[in-house]
Amino acid sequence: MSNYKTGLDFAKKQDANDPLSSYREQFHIPKDKHNNELIYLCGNSLGLQPKSTKNYINQELEDWANLGVEGHTHAKNPWLPYHEFLTTSMSKVVGAKPIEVVVMNTLTANLHFMMVSFYKPTTTRYKIIIEADAFPSDKYAVESQLRHHGYDDKEGLILWKAREGEELLRYEDLETILDKHGDEVALVMIGGVNYYTGQFFDLKRITKLGHKHGCMVGFDCAHGAGNVELNLHDSGADFAVWCTYKYLNSGPGSLGGCFVHERHAHNKTLNRFTGWWSHNKETRFKMRDEFDVIPGAEGWQLSNPPILSMAAIKASLDIFEEVGIKKLNQKSKDLTAYFEFLLKELGQDTIRIITPNNPDARGCQLSIQVKNADRALHDKLTEAGVISDWREPDVIRCAPVPLYNSYQDIYHMVEKLKNILK
Template sequence: MFQNSIDFAQNCDANDSLSHFREKFYIPKDKDGNELIYLCGNSLGLQPKKTSEYLKKELEDWAELGVEGHTEAEHPWMPYHEFLTQSMARIVGAKPKEVVVMNSLTANLHFMMVSFYRPTSKRYKIVIESDAFPSDKYAVESQLHFHGFDPRDGLILWKPRKGENLCRFEDLEEIIKQQGDTIALLMIGSTNYYSGQAFPLKKITELGHANGSIVGFDLAHGAGNIQPNLHESGADFAVWCTYKYLNSGPGSLGGCFVHERHANNPDMKRFTGWWGHNKQTRFNMRHEFEPIPGAEGWQLSNPAILSMAAIRASLDVFEEAGFDNLREKAVKLTGFLEFLIKELNDNRIHIITPSNPEERGCQLSIQVNSANKALHTDLTKAGVISDWREPDVIRVAPAPLYNSFVDVFKFVEQLKKVLN
């Protein structure tokens, strides 16, 4: 299927119906004006060229309209988050009423746990993967503390087996079998930030629900990368950021999913704010809180327009490309990367990400025996923007919207030079 040559890579790009989308992004350059090999969309996505146009329009409307921009802007600010809903719902596989863009990822995780982590003296434990992103671990530990439980007892880590890098589903089943009656919440990263392993969300949800546990997912490394099919999975909630694969800019707003079966339950415990209140009476100011049905009912404050404008710019590119098309290209790009790394025949290198495309997204995590960060530094000097994770892993993520097969080929050529 693949060939180890620059001609093959160039031919793939020439026959790629999505290749022109690269021109819609700013590609970082070195001091001599040469494009860098940017393979770090799993950390910060590149800027769509549309973004400045969309931001400029909101700044102009603010300058010309002042407060009237809330209703009179070309894209009125008051319902601005609604302009993002359809596209975002398609990206995460949800119904529009199940999705809202708001806050930041970890803030949204806490707000979700206010509603969905309701521990009792017997059922209070939380399950996460052992190498979850630190912010998730800190968040769930603090929730345990807040409710009066010791995280050393209340946090269950789903671990790879000794000598392995990936979590096995049967080991999660064993955790449920052994401790199920004490588990209140399964809170799993849909795609592990370190290994790149994508977990079977529907199977995990079914396992948790059969045990009477709530199930939520962190899609920080999933949204815009894999198709999580959140509605079909049956998950109770999910949260994600938009600045990685969704290219919305550093520190941009996050997203939130609440399954529709919870949509019309006004009695759910939650922390509330006025933007989650009934839109018809919101500005009356004197009504008791009445949550909007669906995910919107968890909103707190009015939208951060400039951030949402950047998100809208990126989502419009996704809409034009089609997420199914992007996923198809991502499988080929990452498969080509895997093929070329194996072609190196270097026994110092081990890919810890699953080989099955259904169990990973764009990212490959390349473990280099006896390496340290000096290897990554040398790659950076060679014009490669990738990501180093201690103790010995380079994370590389060819994003299908703006990365090419030639990018992948050139990266492996530079890796070979650095290794030698």
């Protein structure tokens, strides 16, 4: 969509014509001390709570109270196979086949479990490529894997950097790195959507490039899952991990998800850490059998699942199942383009959007760089009723989430920013 206009009337008209506008009513919108709804643009850090979440969790609390251990088999949603209730919906969200997806553990734990299997260093091929400004947790995780295998964590880490004076990464620079170091690289591990700039990488292009040089390829999709169409299966990536508390609205610290491409589904020789939940479901409770791994992503599970967290995930995924990632992605592009339009209309030479202006190379996040600003600007926005995210040294991250943000949210946020900048 194009032909945006300034003014509140335009925003109201867009909301009136938005086929997804009613979903906002399904979420709790935080309010200020005067009971006015805040403008919540922080779904890239923590998604809002669906109103249905409490009922989903209460169902499990009631079954636990009434059934005790029998809830594993006799609860309304039996606990033993509970993770399976999430698989199909989650696979649609990330563009994968059900056999390729499992909900388990938390994000960085899953990244380590994936690297146990897909980071296979040798004396000559042991280096790892990540983006220079990767989310810190990713950097810490890969550095620790290098140390764990006996390598120097600085010498073994290759950073894909932006060019001088630029924020966005160029694929030709990654190609240059791999042309030079490809035979030394064991793993390419990139954040699918960069947390700082909001740049959505071409996963398929990166995967092809990595595989061409004999590297394993994985992605941290924490800022991509529920935000963009990841198409993980078609990307060809060996693995991916993500959290569910951002765009997937499952609550603080909730479980993460894993993708393992189906070409690895039946490979029992892959090194992995194991536990009883990755053992053949038919014989799991015989206790004394030798380990027999489940095919597919389920074969990377270790422990029986935490049901209360999964209930919150199920509440959100049922909404995603109803709407569909394609419709959400289209509204996301429209909302974000409108946001970009209004920011540019401010005519402020102090403001620069560092997120790509190509809608296919970003999600719903815009990273706004404000010249000579410090956190005081962000604090003033917060005081004005805008919940956004400050990242050092000078960036405000705002995410107009299509499930619960409106055009009027965007309009009012930009108006507040304009008044503060004056």
